[in-house]
Amino acid sequence: MTEEEYVVFIQPYEDALKNIRVRVEVLNDDYRRKYQNYPIHHLQDRIKKKESIEQKLVRRGYGSDVEAARDCLTDISGIRVICYFVRDIYAVVSLLKKQTDIVVIKECDYISNPKPNGYRSYHIVFGVPVYHTDGMEYYPVEIQLRTMSMDLWASMEHRICYKGSQKLEEKAAQDFKEYAEYLKNMEEEMEGYL
Structure with missing residues (x-):
């Protein structure tokens, strides 16, 4: 994929990431107003670099073009939500799942079922609507939720x-x-x- 193709390709993923980040921030603020407490310590987000996308596709045996990236990767855009406690993670996940205009694509609970090396986190990929001048399309955003100690x-x-x-x-x-x-x-x- 050329640099120009990457720039055009990545734009709706950036839009989807902004969309989900705002949703998480609004939930945290609303939680704070209602319960005088807040579940989220901080957020980190990122968009995969062109080279990282290409390397991952090649490792998985796919072509390294825009179509392969669109069809095969769900972690092009991602946000890490760092919470205080495990119960906060499950509260945030529950609140996000109640939003009817985003869809769960995949989820893995590595808190209840840690990886053999001890890794714990909650991963969920949402399809997030991005509205264009010519319609709407869903783009995946991977959310990793961890406590501060897990992070x-x-x-x-x-x-x-x-x-x-x-x-x-x-x-x-x-x-x-x-x-x-x-x-x-x-x-x-x-x-x-x-």
Whole structure:
């Protein structure tokens, strides 16, 4: 895909991302007004770079053109929602699912069912409506919801294991699984104070 094709291709994904970010911010503000509390600590969002899209498509055995990206990837635009506690994650997911103009494309609950390495997070891909001058089309936006401790763990694991050598990954794998369990227990204890 050329740079020009990428710029045109990515625009509606950016629009869908803005749409879902505003929805999440509005829910957090409304929650704060109603309950004098808020579930979300902060948000991070991103659009996949052209090179990252092409590399992922090639890794999966697809062509690296715009059509393959549109048909095969659901994580071109993404937002990470960092919450305080697990119950906050499920509250945000429930509130988003009640919105009738977005559709669930796929979801994975790695909180109830952590990955073997200890990774915990809630992933949900929504089809988000984007209105153009000539109509409406849904675009996927992946939302990853984590607590602050889950985000710390995932960031450190990614930095040390994913970007490190195979030897380092094998050495650290068991330790990271234990760290995940420790953080989970700590989080549950802290949530008990509320």
